[in-house]
Amino acid sequence: MRSMLWRASLAGALVCGIGLLPWLTRTDPALTVLKARARDRDPDPEVLAAIRHQLRLDDGPLLLLGRWLGGLVRGDAGRSWLSGADVGPVVLRALGASLLLMAVALAVALCTAAVVCARTLYRGGRSGGAGSAMLATLPEFLTASVLATVVGVQLGWLPALGWYGPRHTVLPALALGLPVGAVLGRLLDDQLPGAFAEPWVRAARARGLPARSIARQAVRRVLPGLLPGTALFVVGMTGGAVAVEQVFDIPGLGRTTLQAALAQDLPVLQTGTLCLVLLAALAAGAARLGVRLVVGPALTDGAVPALHPAGAPARATTPLLLAAVLLAVLAAGLPRDPLALDTAARLQPPGAAHPFGTDALGRDLLARIAHGALDTLLLALALSVGSLLAGLLLGLLPRLSGPLADTVNAVPPVLAALLVTAVAGGGPATPALAVAAVAWAPLATHTCALLRQERAAPHLTATRALGAGRWYLLRHELLPAVVPPVARHALLRLPGTALALASLGFLGLGAQPPSPEWGHLLAENQPYAERAPWTVLAPAAVLAVLGALAVTSAAAVRRPARAAPR
Known part of the structure; x- marks a missing residue:
């Protein structure tokens, strides 16, 4: 019974958290709606207040949650x-x-x-x-x-x-x-x-x-x-x-x-x-x-x-070799500048100067x-x-x-x-x-x-x-x-x-x-x-x-x- 009550409490808390997202978010939902309806319109305070009233966002968290849950019960x-x-x-x-x-x-x-x-x-x-x-x-x-x-x-x-x-x-x-x-x-x-x-x-x-x-x-x-x-x-x-x-x-x-x-x-x-x-x-x-x-x-x-796995121990050489590869990449790339731009060397394939090649801005991939x-x-x-x-x-x-x-x-x-x-x-x-x-x-x-x-x-x-x-x-x-x-x-x-x-x-x-x-x-x-x-x-x-x-x-x-x- 305790487990069932705990599960029900967690499920209820999660559902309530989902329902309160419009109230918990730091972004003004009215501003989002205004940008969707009229992208070029200035966010006038009166217009934003009218949108909040239309969406009924000023009713408070309890009314907001109750309205959302009631709509789900009705299939809305x-x-x-x-x-x-x-x-x-x-x-x-x-x-x-x-x-x-x-x-x-x-x-x-x-x-x-x-x-x-x-x-x-x-x-x-x-x-x-x-x-x-x-x-x-x-x-x-x-x-x-x-x-x-x-x-x-x-x-x-x-x-x-x-x-x-x-x-x-x-x-x-x-x-x-x-x-x-x-x-x-x-x-x-x-x-x-x-x-x-x-x-x-x-x-x-x-x-x-x-x-x-x-x-x-x-x-x-x-x-x-x-x-x-x-x-x-x-x-x-x-x-x-x-x-x-x-x-x-x-x-x-x-x-x-x-x-x-x-x-x-x-x-x-x-x-x-x-x-x-x-x-x-x-x-x-x-x-x-x-x-x-x-x-x-x-x-x-x-x-x-x-079960108690009883396999033979893994070969130590394999992880050491792979770790050496990663360390070699880090040792070779860390001294390089990952933000240096060279537009003349855009999308160059791997070579002596750039072992991993370059990206679309000419930056060294090994460094990045x-x-x-x-x-x-x-x-x-x-x-x-x-x-x-x-x-x-x-x-x-x-x-x-x-x-x-x-x-x-x-x-x-x-x-x-x-x-x-x-x-x-x-x-x-x-x-x-x-x-x-x-x-x-x-x-x-x-x-x-x-x-x-x-x-x-x-x-x-x-x-x-x-x-x-x-x-x-x-x-x-x-x-x-x-x-x-x-x-x-x-x-x-x-x-x-x-x-x-x-x-x-x-x-x-x-x-x-x-x-x-x-x-x-x-x-x-x-x-x-x-x-x-x-x-x-x-x-x-x-x-x-x-x-x-x-x-x-x-x-x-x-x-x-x-x-x-x-």
């Missing part, structure tokens, strides 16, 4: 402040397009995850390499642009723009599904060696069971700990696909919400945000149902013991990438460490963090940045605040799932029966079992955090030019990707190296193996 989401059209049909059409794109992208993601795990399943638990990290770290907007330019325009195999039929869903779904599938595959591939190392696998092999049956049961064994987090990917693909929808000109929910936030069309922004919250709640419920179907109706959520790393990479690392600590602490309190994480999961980083911009205005701190507000939730969810599994382990029951206290179990049993996999999860998400910051910069939220932040690098060079591909491939390659470094380093964060009983 209001009218757009800019176009005057009914908000409900507009948002529903956008939601339908996003759901279709999400469904196809989810199928692509599942196929990609299966390919990533195929080597581990075939080899009976010996985990494969970290090549999927390269795919996982490709920005969605960059992948979308490359697919649209090469496959859609140059080769002409599939449509590059528009949303008019099934053929138009292929390229956007690939741009969304491939990175998500790579991340899912890595998380699954990280747990499979522990499943293959359990005693039941040796017994099954001794009985002569086919390898295919053992692999299928191993996948089923690791799914309960991963399914609760799948809702995050569903919400991310729906609400965080703003850039992909813009590249392919898809009238989806993310693009509609972004345009409404940038134009301060708050009725559309309110309804779009509410749809994302409801979608997240449905996704979380479906994930819990999937856990019950996989585990079985006779078992509770905590009845599956934890290296200096941008100080803004993007270091900020992403700091946010990852903070998210890891917050996720572990909140994950130890499942009754508090469970409902809170479900609520936060409904807000992708892009949408969080839009809400921050709508309330507090834009600025360099907007991406950091938006990412920090949501990055802890996946780690807290993972921590809760691992704790439920670990508490069901027989050795923990025996230790408790011998008189061990709560703090002893936490320090010597639970934390050693939970911290390493959650730390690996945080490392796996480090490139995603950097990509989230870059994506917000790409969308124009946060620091402004001439900042060398990686998102700005990709955004400002995107129009030249076809004629000067090095302008986008160079920062993308650095992000891919970062992803491979995170994955190979995560493989070394292992729980110490238990001594075999004598």
Whole structure:
């Protein structure tokens, strides 16, 4: 009952916050409406007061919230402040397009995850390499642009723009599904060696069971700990696909919400945000149902013991080599001036003077990438460490963090940045605040799932029966079992955090030019990707190296193996 009341309180607070956006925003809504109706008209105070009276913005927060909630009950989401059209049909059409794109992208993601795990399943638990990290770290907007330019325009195999039929869903779904599938595959591939190392696998092999049956049961064994987090990917693909929808000109929910936030069309922004919250709640419920179907109706959520990955330690040379590459880029680029202009050297290919080439203004790309790393990479690392600590602490309190994480999961980083911009205005701190507000939730969810599994382990029951206290179990049993996999999860998400910051910069939220932040690098060079591909491939390659470094380093964060009983 307490959990239900806490969930209801959080949901109510979130809905009320959405309903009060016109009252919370620092931007005068009357000024927004005036610019939409008569762009050249001066903002006369009497005219602004008349618009506020017409929109009934001076009624106070309680009346404003009550009127909005009452309209939703009647099926009336209001009218757009800019176009005057009914908000409900507009948002529903956008939601339908996003759901279709999400469904196809989810199928692509599942196929990609299966390919990533195929080597581990075939080899009976010996985990494969970290090549999927390269795919996982490709920005969605960059992948979308490359697919649209090469496959859609140059080769002409599939449509590059528009949303008019099934053929138009292929390229956007690939741009969304491939990175998500790579991340899912890595998380699954990280747990499979522990499943293959359990005693039941040796017994099954001794009985002569086919390898295919053992692999299928191993996948089923690791799914309960991963399914609760799948809702995050569903919400991310729906609400965080703003850039992909813009590249392919898809009238989806993310693009509609972004345009409404940038134009301060708050009725559309309110309804779009509410749809994302409801979608997240449905996704979380479906994930819990999937856990019950996989585990079985006779078992509770905590009845599956934890896995302890027992793979061989990763080769130390791989992460050291990748770290050396990143350090070499920084060492070579930091002494250069990232703002020096040379119009005579515009869009020059890589050479001795400019190892990564130059951009459209003749600026050295190596210098801009290296200096941008100080803004993007270091900020992403700091946010990852903070998210890891917050996720572990909140994950130890499942009754508090469970409902809170479900609520936060409904807000992708892009949408969080839009809400921050709508309330507090834009600025360099907007991406950091938006990412920090949501990055802890996946780690807290993972921590809760691992704790439920670990508490069901027989050795923990025996230790408790011998008189061990709560703090002893936490320090010597639970934390050693939970911290390493959650730390690996945080490392796996480090490139995603950097990509989230870059994506917000790409969308124009946060620091402004001439900042060398990686998102700005990709955004400002995107129009030249076809004629000067090095302008986008160079920062993308650095992000891919970062992803491979995170994955190979995560493989070394292992729980110490238990001594075999004598």
